[in-house]
Amino acid sequence: SGGGQALVEVRDVVMNFSGLRALDGVSLTVRRGTVTGLVGPNGSGKSTLVNVISGIYTPTAGGVRFKDEEIAGWPAHRVARAGVTRTFQDPRNVPSFSVRENILMGAHRLYAHGAFAASVNSAAARREEGRFLARTAALMEAAGLSAYADDPVGDLPYGIQRLVEVARALASDPELLLLDEPAAGLSDTEAERLMALVRMARDHGVGVMLIDHHMDFLEELVDEVVAFDAGQEIYRGDMAGMRDDPTVIEAYLGK
Numbered sequence: 201s202g203g204g205q206a207l208v209e210v211r212d213v214v215m216n217f218s219g220l221r222a223l224d225g226v227s228l229t230v231r232r233g234t235v236t237g238l239v240g241p242n243g244s245g246k247s248t249l250v251n252v253i254s255g256i257y258t259p260t261a262g263g264v265r266f267k268d269e270e271i272a273g274w275p276a277h278r279v280a281r282a283g284v285t286r287t288f289q290d291p292r293n294v295p296s297f298s299v300r301e302n303i304l305m306g307a308h309r310l311y312a313h314g315a316f317a318a319s320v321n322s323a324a325a326r327r328e329e330g331r332f333l334a335r336t337a338a339l340m341e342a343a344g345l346s347a348y349a350d351d352p353v354g355d356l357p358y359g360i361q362r363l364v365e366v367a368r369a370l371a372s373d374p375e376l377l378l379l380d381e382p383a384a385g386l387s388d389t390e391a392e393r394l395m396a397l398v399r400m401a402r403d404h405g406v407g408v409m410l411i412d413h414h415m416d417f418l419e420e421l422v423d424e425v426v427a428f429d430a431g432q433e434i435y436r437g438d439m440a441g442m443r444d445d446p447t448v449i450e451a452y453l454g455k
């Protein structure tokens with residue numbers, strides 16, 4: 201489902217770790233302006249797929265096409281610069297920096313002029329900084345984070361830290377956003393705010409891959425859901441069909 205243009209295409213990806221096959225022939229497409237859910241029991245290969253797409257791992261076999269380029273094997277920084285941003289299961293903010301500073305760090309990855317150009321063209325640099333601050337303020341507003349703007353992230357509740365991580369990812373203006381269990385440990389209110397951020401990204405044309413275990417949360421957001429078990433796809437389709445799918449139920453109950 202989802203009429204958008206294919207943004208990333210994973211083809212027949214195999215990922216071996218000394219004797220263990222974490223991904224066993226996975227193919228999957230995420231389109232612009234859509235949300236693809238990814239579910240599966242612990243150890244089924246979800247994070248490994250995010251690591252392959254984002255350049256942390258080079259797949260043992262298979263390919264990853266992002267826009268017009270074959271990116272499997274590219275280093276992570278190059279994949280990120282090309283427009284792929286991911287979050288981690290454990291938030292990776294700088295705890296002593298404020299909420300605003302953490303989100304601003306994401307925006308700075310957009311910096312077009314470079315340090316040297318900035319030093320000789322301070323008016324352009326100031327304009328750029330103004331845009332980053334405006335973008336950061338808009339994201340804080342959307343995520344309900346404005347009240348915490350000046351607080352060190354490390355002092356805030358865990359759910360808020362997760363929202364900061366997602367807002368920072370969005371500040372980098374990704375084309376593809378990979379969210380690895382962003383809703384884990386969130387209150388209902390925080391989950392609503394996370395949904396608002398994901399919808400905002402999707403409505404701006406971002407392709408989103410969303411790993412999560414909360415079916416009600418996924419149901420609100422996804423255009424399509426893919427279920428993994430033991431490194432293989434066992435279901436692809438809509439959420440209603442997945443809830444009733446005997447293979448999916450068996451995979452979850454069997455663990």
Ligand code: ADP
Binds near residue numbers: 221241244246247248
């Ligand atoms: P999920 O995110 O679905 O819980 P993972 O992708 O983290 O699953 O893990 C899939 C399998 O691959 C697990 O058996 C895990 O232990 C293994 N695995 C993941 N990363 C590595 C690694 N770097 N080295 C060895 N084994 C790994």
Ligand code: MG
Binds near residue numbers: 246289380
């Ligand atoms: Mg995982």
